[in-house]
Amino acid sequence: MIVQQLIQKSQTKIRKNGLSSAIHQLLLKTVNVFMLFKILRGVTLQKVDETFLDYPSHLKPMFLSEQMMRHYARDPVNEMPESFIEESLAKGDQCFGIFDGAVLASYGWYSRQPTHIDPPELFLHFSPSFVYMYKGFTHHDYRGQRLHAIGMNLALKHYLEKGYQGLVSYVESSNFDSLKSIYRLGYLNVGSIYLIRLFGRYQSFTSKGCEPFDLALKRLV
Structure with missing residues (x-):
């Protein structure tokens, strides 16, 4: 029964993402039995999509003030624990949200400083000409309304007008659903950034496309 379930699960993954993606995921899982190994796909967004700048009139997009962040962090539905808020504010990060009345329907976080990833000992560094987008969230009652895309393009428009060249982010190579979503x-x-931890020590390597x-990935000194 267990073998049959594993076969069915593998077949579902192959149908959904293709054979090469299923093999890629299997190889990563196999290697990670012996050591930590991740491949992070670096991505950038530098052009505003005008189709995402229109939104229903009852919605209100804006950058959240510190007081607003702390207020909405009290509700666990919003997935912003106090520890996260403290760290983000200390770095000067900004949260761009879309409100439906008093409901925080969607948000994304934007940083101009190195930001820790998983594992938390490491920080993603990037050019000061770009803004790092992370932690996108949409309230479950508002999913399917393209709010994440609307908020991100409005935030991108703001940062481009401030003189930045665009947004950067990353997605783990095995997270095919997220990769498909951001490409859309x-x-x-x-x-790509390749991360290895062997015998308790981290090593990372980047492809040439990441250099501009x-x-x-670096430890915070």
Whole structure:
């Protein structure tokens, strides 16, 4: 029965993402039995999609003030624990949200400083010409309304007007659903970051495409 379930699960993954993606995921899982190994796909968004700048009149997009962040962090539905808020505010990060009345329907976080990833000992560094987009969230009652895309393009428009060249982000290579989603949003793949932890020590390597964006993993000194 267990073997049959595993076969069915594998067949579902192959139908959904293709054979090469299923093999890629299997190889990563196998390697990670012995050591930590991740491949992060670096992506960038530098052009606003005008189709996402229109939104229903009852919605209100804006950058959240510190007081608003702390207020909405009290509700666990919003997935913003107090520890996360404290760290993000200390770095000067900004949260761009879309409100439906008093409901925080969607948000995304934007940083101009190195930001820790998983594992938390490491930080993603990037060029000061770009803004790092992370932690996108849409309230379950508002999913399917393209709010994430609307908020991100409005935030991108703001940062472009401030003189930045665009947004950067990353997605783990095995997260095929997220990769498909960001490519639909217009993000372009710029290269990969390879992360290894062996005998308790981290090593990371970047492909040439990451160099113009200064994308790299480093420990915070």
